[in-house]
Amino acid sequence: MNEMKKTAITLNVNNEIFDIVTFPNQTLLEVLRDHLHLTGTKESCGEGACGSCTVLLNGVPVRSCLTLAIAAQGKEITTIEGLSKGEKLHPVQEAFVNHHAIQCGFCSPGMILTAYALLKENPNPTEAEIRRAISGNVCRCTGYAKIVEAIKSLAEEGR
């Protein structure tokens, strides 16, 4: 068994600074959920295939299950908890609710963050661009039609 020591790391999560003492082999997903109790970020496959652990690093969607927490230092980390303002949902979250784009909800945090990043980069995406953007986020319930509709509605509204 290899030797390993705990290390102090500093993470900027949802514009808040957290000092954490952890092992270098902890993924960002594990630190978010187990240390910071930000359980909106989900673990499903744990190997980068499903997208339920998606978070934003400097605004870009990445897999937190394949990101070391220690390597995320110095970057702005955004989780689903960082999107809403208190009780007030973000327009992307509202659109998902209004278009019934949520069933079991397990993929929703990752899906919403991916949609949010897409709309930031490209406020008026085509359906093909939406489908490409969310192609790494697997949903077992909705069949994607409602999710695509929700994102499209935001594009049309210019939000």
Add this chain to the structure above:
Amino acid sequence: MRLPPFQYLEPTNMEEALSIIGTHKDTVKIMAGGTDLLNRMKLRLIEPAFVMNIGRLRNMDGIDIGDTETVIGSNARLKEIADAPLIHKRFRAIAEAAFQVASPTITNMATVGGNLLQNTRCRYYDQSGMVLNGLERCHKRGGTVCFAVKGSKRCFSVYQGDLAPALIAFDARCVLEKKGSTRTVSITELFTGNGVTPFVMEAEELLTKIILPNPEGIYSSAYRKLRLRGSIDYPLASAAVFISVKNGRKFTPCRVVIGATGAAPRVIDGESYEADMEGIAKKAYDHAEGVDNLLMPGAYRRKMVSVVVKRAIQAALDGIKEGM
């Protein structure tokens, strides 16, 4: 799945990075995007004592398009390659390969160097310890048996990188640096052809950049692959094609490189004239290993190699017609 323990190293300059791998050699694994390495570690296929993150080495970033050659830093993200208009215009097969690796959430992280240097795969090897503990050690795990080809004295694991065939189609070279020396190797020569140790790199070497000679005249290229899920899967058969028109001749020299058919991409040269497409597809079929060690049956994958070759040639020919 949890990661095994390791010590984390994060050099901020090249000198420091080369010194670390010079000291730790085989005991250090290099992490760029992490999408491939961390999965292999989670499966306990590797348990390095040290993990060195090269994400902060700024001189390995970016794309530099010069007059005679284009240099891609090995830390360039695949999404950056897929989205770069000039890569798409001049090296379309490479942009297409980068695009087809996986969904943007993966290609936002994964790098050119990491994609190129990914290990060979086999369904009797890429498994968790729970599965592998019940199996005798195969060649890839330092043993003497092969489960894919019973009685085989060699490893039949498959190289499934998407970028390598496209880079080879453009005659790319890569720069390997170690403390005190640098060498440039063509991507074709980077591969040993041996599934157990697929690359010629030394333990102290770091892949720092890819150099692409800028092609001249009228040319086109394309990359096509077979896979189950468009958002994530490795190629089960792939083909990169480069076609150029010399002196306005109808027959055009053509370089076809097939992937996911053995431990290294294979180059098949031919004429791209439509009538000979079947001939090239036949050659690709003959060069491919059809072994039952990936998601789909070997015989089917082998047949599909000729199909993706024809699709790639057709796409490249269409590209030439568009450009003319």
